[in-house]
Amino acid sequence: MIDPDGMTPVYRQVADLIAAQIERGQLPPNRPIPSETALMQDFGVARGTARRAVRELRDRGLVATVHGRGTYVLPR
Amino acid sequence: MIDPDGMTPVYRQVADLIAAQIERGQLPPNRPIPSETALMQDFGVARGTARRAVRELRDRGLVATVHGRGTYVLPR
DNA sequence: CTATATTTGTGCGTATGTATG
DNA sequence: ACATACATACGCACAAATATA
Numbered sequence: 001m002i003d004p005d006g007m008t009p010v011y012r013q014v015a016d017l018i019a020a021q022i023e024r025g026q027l028p029p030n031r032p033i034p035s036e037t038a039l040m041q042d043f044g045v046a047r048g049t050a051r052r053a054v055r056e057l058r059d060r061g062l063v064a065t066v067h068g069r070g071t072y073v074l075p076r
Numbered sequence: 077m078i079d080p081d082g083m084t085p086v087y088r089q090v091a092d093l094i095a096a097q098i099e100r101g102q103l104p105p106n107r108p109i110p111s112e113t114a115l116m117q118d119f120g121v122a123r124g125t126a127r128r129a130v131r132e133l134r135d136r137g138l139v140a141t142v143h144g145r146g147t148y149v150l151p152r
Numbered sequence: 153c154t155a156t157a158t159t160t161g162t163g164c165g166t167a168t169g170t171a172t173g
Numbered sequence: 174a175c176a177t178a179c180a181t182a183c184g185c186a187c188a189a190a191t192a193t194a
Contacts, residue, residue: 009177035162046179051164068162068187085181111159122183127160143160144190 002043014043014053015060022062022073032070033063078119090119090129091136098138098149105151109139 002013021027034042039050054071057063065071078089097103110118115126130147133139141147 004178011177037162048180049178065163066188067164068189070162070188080182087181113159124184125182128181130160141160142191144158144192146159146191 002045010045011049011052012056014039014045014049015056017043018053018057019060019062027073029073029075032072033057035070078121086119086121087125087128088132090115090121090126091132093119094129094133095136095138103149105149108146108148109133111146 001017002010004010006013008016018027018033022033027033033039033054036047036050036054039045039053040047043050045053054063054065057071058065062074063071064074077093078086080086082089084092094103094109098109103109109130112123112126112130115121115129116123119126121129130139130141133147134141138150139147140150
């Protein structure tokens with residue numbers, strides 16, 4: 001899944017994988033993506049890396065984060 | 077009790093102490109272990125650390141957590 | 153039924169230390 | 174020196190589930 005020694009940073013790899021799941025509809029609009037803790041376990045990355053991946057998705061306009069609730073897939 | 081500068085992480089020290097109490101029967105089956113807030117005070121750690129210790133115990137199959145209720149010692 | 157308190161779940165921000173490229 | 178990444182740990186805020194007054 002994740003290639004730690006690849007040319008692209010791990011956080012972007014994680015972001016790309018989640019983005020792909022959103023495109024496929026595996027993560028439907030208005031539904032939450034996995035929590036930071038879940039992402040850590042799912043991809044085997046540190047918290048900082050997971051958070052950075054989510055931030056990437058926010059910057060791309062794919063998701064929106066709500067404090068205390070989670071990060072949700074935006075409708076498109 | 078807890079050695080913050082020891083080789084073993086604080087969260088595992090806390091988990092081990094609770095596990096020992098379970099083994100001794102001081103924390104009986106089907107009864108709740110102390111809440112996260114209580115663990116913070118008892119061991120002088122942050123909530124994140126207390127939560128991580130509880131998570132360790134879950135991963136070891138010693139306890140089960142119910143949202144809004146607490147974490148209970150599993151029968152064995 | 154409403155309100156409050158307790159407890160867990162999630163997220164934000166930051167800090168320290170280590171290791172690698 | 175710098176960026177990336179891991180691991181640990183602190184503190185705080187808001188949300189959700191549960192129980193109780």
